[in-house]
Amino acid sequence: MTGDMAQQVLPDAASHAVAELRQADIVIGIPSYNNVKTIGHVVRAAQGGLAKYFPQFSSVIVNSDGGSSDGTRETVLSSQIEDAHLLMLSTPMLPVHRLSFPYHGIPGKGSAFRMIFAIAQQLGAKACCVVDSDLRSITPEWIDLLLRPVLYTGYDFVAPYYYRHKYDGTITNSIVYPMTRSLYGLRVRQPIGGDFGMSGALVARYLQRNDWETDVARYGIDIWMTSIAIAEGFRVCQSFLGAKLHDAKDPGADLSAMLHQVVGSVYQLMGEYEPVWRSRSGSSPVDLFGFRFDVGLSPIEVNLDRMLNTFRRGCHELAEIWSLALLPENLEAIQRLARELESGAKNFNIPDALWARIVADFACAYRHTPIERGHLLRSLTPLYIGRVASFVIETETSVSSQVEEKIEDLCKAFEDAKPYLISRWKNEAVNLEQGVPSTEKAPEHVKLEA
Amino acid sequence: MIRTLQQILERAVERLADTSMTYLPPLLAGLVILLVAYLIARMVRWMFNRMIKASGVDRFLLQSGISSMLDRSGRLHAAQLVAQTAYWMVILIGVLTALNAFNTELTTRIISSVVLLLPKLVTAALILVAGVWLGKYLGRSMLVWAHNEEMPWPRKLAAVVRTGIIFVSIVVAADHLDFARGVFLAAFVLLMGGAVVSLSIALGMSTHYAIKRRLEEERPRAEEMEEKSLWNHL
Numbered sequence: 283m284t285g286d287m288a289q290q291v292l293p294d295a296a297s298h299a300v301a302e303l304r305q306a307d308i309v310i311g312i313p314s315y316n317n318v319k320t321i322g323h324v325v326r327a328a329q330g331g332l333a334k335y336f337p338q339f340s341s342v343i344v345n346s347d348g349g350s351s352d353g354t355r356e357t358v359l360s361s362q363i364e365d366a367h368l369l370m371l372s373t374p375m376l377p378v379h380r381l382s383f384p385y386h387g388i389p390g391k392g393s394a395f396r397m398i399f400a401i402a403q404q405l406g407a408k409a410c411c412v413v414d415s416d417l418r419s420i421t422p423e424w425i426d427l428l429l430r431p432v433l434y435t436g437y438d439f440v441a442p443y444y445y446r447h448k449y450d451g452t453i454t455n456s457i458v459y460p461m462t463r464s465l466y467g468l469r470v471r472q473p474i475g476g477d478f479g480m481s482g483a484l485v486a487r488y489l490q491r492n493d494w495e496t497d498v499a500r501y502g503i504d505i506w507m508t509s510i511a512i513a514e515g516f517r518v519c520q521s522f523l524g525a526k527l528h529d530a531k532d533p534g535a536d537l538s539a540m541l542h543q544v545v546g547s548v549y550q551l552m553g554e555y556e557p558v559w560r561s562r563s564g565s566s567p568v569d570l571f572g573f574r575f576d577v578g579l580s581p582i583e584v585n586l587d588r589m590l591n592t593f594r595r596g597c598h599e600l601a602e603i604w605s606l607a608l609l610p611e612n613l614e615a616i617q618r619l620a621r622e623l624e625s626g627a628k629n630f631n632i633p634d635a636l637w638a639r640i641v642a643d644f645a646c647a648y649r650h651t652p653i654e655r656g657h658l659l660r661s662l663t664p665l666y667i668g669r670v671a672s673f674v675i676e677t678e679t680s681v682s683s684q685v686e687e688k689i690e691d692l693c694k695a696f697e698d699a700k701p702y703l704i705s706r707w708k709n710e711a712v713n714l715e716q717g718v719p720s721t722e723k724a725p726e727h728v729k730l731e732a
Numbered sequence: 733m734i735r736t737l738q739q740i741l742e743r744a745v746e747r748l749a750d751t752s753m754t755y756l757p758p759l760l761a762g763l764v765i766l767l768v769a770y771l772i773a774r775m776v777r778w779m780f781n782r783m784i785k786a787s788g789v790d791r792f793l794l795q796s797g798i799s800s801m802l803d804r805s806g807r808l809h810a811a812q813l814v815a816q817t818a819y820w821m822v823i824l825i826g827v828l829t830a831l832n833a834f835n836t837e838l839t840t841r842i843i844s845s846v847v848l849l850l851p852k853l854v855t856a857a858l859i860l861v862a863g864v865w866l867g868k869y870l871g872r873s874m875l876v877w878a879h880n881e882e883m884p885w886p887r888k889l890a891a892v893v894r895t896g897i898i899f900v901s902i903v904v905a906a907d908h909l910d911f912a913r914g915v916f917l918a919a920f921v922l923l924m925g926g927a928v929v930s931l932s933i934a935l936g937m938s939t940h941y942a943i944k945r946r947l948e949e950e951r952p953r954a955e956e957m958e959e960k961s962l963w964n965h966l
Contacts, residue, residue: 599875599879600875600879602872603872661876663880
């Protein structure tokens with residue numbers, strides 16, 4: 283995106299403010315929507331981080347708001363660190379510019395980020411970071427950890443690394459992390475963490491793209507940013523931020539819509555970066571900055587019976603739609619599990635290998651039946667809930683290290699299933715050329731394991 | 733007596749000769765036309781098969797779900813479909829041309845009715861295909877939506893949507909063909925009216941139960957929301 287195009291993304295008030303500021307080395311972006319309870323803390327942490335770790339840089343904090351009616355924007359503009367001496371600064375604390383504007387376009391986190399990135403580019407920022415406005419555990423150190431690798435060690439993208447409760451971030455743990463890792467070969471543990479650091483070059487690359495009006499405008503933004511950074515060869519690292527404690531993310535949000543946006547973005551990018559992921563196998567670790575320490579986490583309660591019931595209902599009602607994506611043997615395996623569940627089986631478990639094949643099947647169907655994409659992605663919800671229920675049962679008594687081992691096993695299952703994915707992906711392409719339906723049998727050379 | 737018999741026979745042979753002279757040439761011409769039409773039809777089928785295979789229409793049919801709608805195995809090929817259609821069109825034109833060779837009032841009437849009806853038949857068939865496709869598509873949308881919203885009987889709701897849309901397309905197609913227009917329209921109005929009246933009665937009768945149940949469910953629902961808010965998927 284050129285400067286003129288970036289200008290078009292900005293509301294007039296933002297353009298005037300940018301013209302007045304002219305330049306900034308660092309831009310910290312905070313997207314928000316009715317976050318008055320927590321955003322003051324986030325702004326103060328950002329101010330503290332800038333004052334303590336980057337006093338020599340000119341900085342701006344930008345709040346990109348989705349039309350809050352609870353005084354979020356006023357809170358951003360009025361938040362101040364009252365006890366600056368507690369930060370033990372080596373230089374006097376100078377005021378940091380704070381801007382707060384409502385963004386234009388499709389309501390969602392992605393649109394909010396777009397405005398932040400456009401401001402960062404207009405100001406010629408060397409580094410930019412974004413942090414969620416609902417964070418309760420953010421400290422000034424987060425700002426240092428997200429920006430330092432960009433400003434001092436030449437990284438382009440800093441992903442967060444947190445400790446989270448075993449039932450927190452279940453889309454991340456069961457789909458996005460294993461999928462991203464197996465596709466692009468890098469172990470970025472929190473690819474949709476929400477708090478990222480970026481170089482000016484990467485921000486410019488994001489703004490150049492023309493898919494901002496898709497699911498990227500909403501919850502798809504995080505995986506979009508991470509996937510582009512990895513797939514296009516930008517230097518990627520992680521920073522350990524401690525615990526992630528936050529308010530519920532839009533409690534009224536529809537889970538199936540959220541899943542649709544996140545998983546849809548993963549699949550969409552798979553199509554675009556096919557040559558990249560097809561050429562990679564296995565995975566390698568990513569540099570992790572920051573001192574790791576154990577943290578206490580808030581417990582999360584889940585209703586297992588309701589989850590199992592949702593899965594059972596899905597098997598009963600959505601088989602017609604699943605059959606558009608799943609191979610008959612995978613569909614049968616799922617329906618067998620539902621039958622066992624109905625007959626009162628206690629040890630419900632969706633095996634890792636089966637789950638990896640299901641996600642792969644949906645990816646292939648997403649690519650090859652564009653008209654049915656919405657149905658397919660929305661019908662994934664009960665399968666996902668079933669997989670989460672299986673995970674909850676499996677890890678009921680596990681401590682965090684054991685849970686990480688389970689997630690590691692799942693990632694390996696995804697990596698093992700990559701030949702299956704590639705084979706089905708190729709087969710589908712061949713079948714389409716010949717006008718033959720593809721959900722008939724597994725590729726012959728791919729061994730299916732339950 | 734013998735003379736009379738001879739005259740009758742002579743007249744019969746004369747009539748036969750006349751009839752043969754009148755109808756044999758057009759019959760032969762008709763047969764030749766049919767033979768030529770058959771050969772052209774085969775050639776056209778072969779050409780279309782070749783051309784369509786390279787055009788990517790099969791991909792469209794498969795991706796749009798039209799092929800699985802027309803053929804349950806989903807193995808329908810556009811090339812096959814178009815080539816067969818062209819083949820039968822040429823045969824039909826051949827038959828009509830052959831009939832035209834007779835140049836009688838009856839054949840002229842048959843030809844004009846077919847020529848007038850054919851475009852209407854094709855349009856009606858397209859309306860039906862579009863209706864079936866749309867019915868299936870919206871039925872699936874209803875199924876997924878109703879399931880995710882935890883509505884009761886999602887499959888039945890989907891079936892209602894599917895059947896309703898297919899029925900509307902049948903009414904439109906019948907109307908286009910001027911075929912039993914009144915019957916279909918009356919059935920449509922009766923069914924729709926019946927459905928609306930039933931829904932109104934059901935709604936009225938169940939409202940107080942619904943309100944009661946809603947009030948009873950209010951507390952667990954609030955607890956559920958609280959639980960939902962604790963669980964962060966991303």
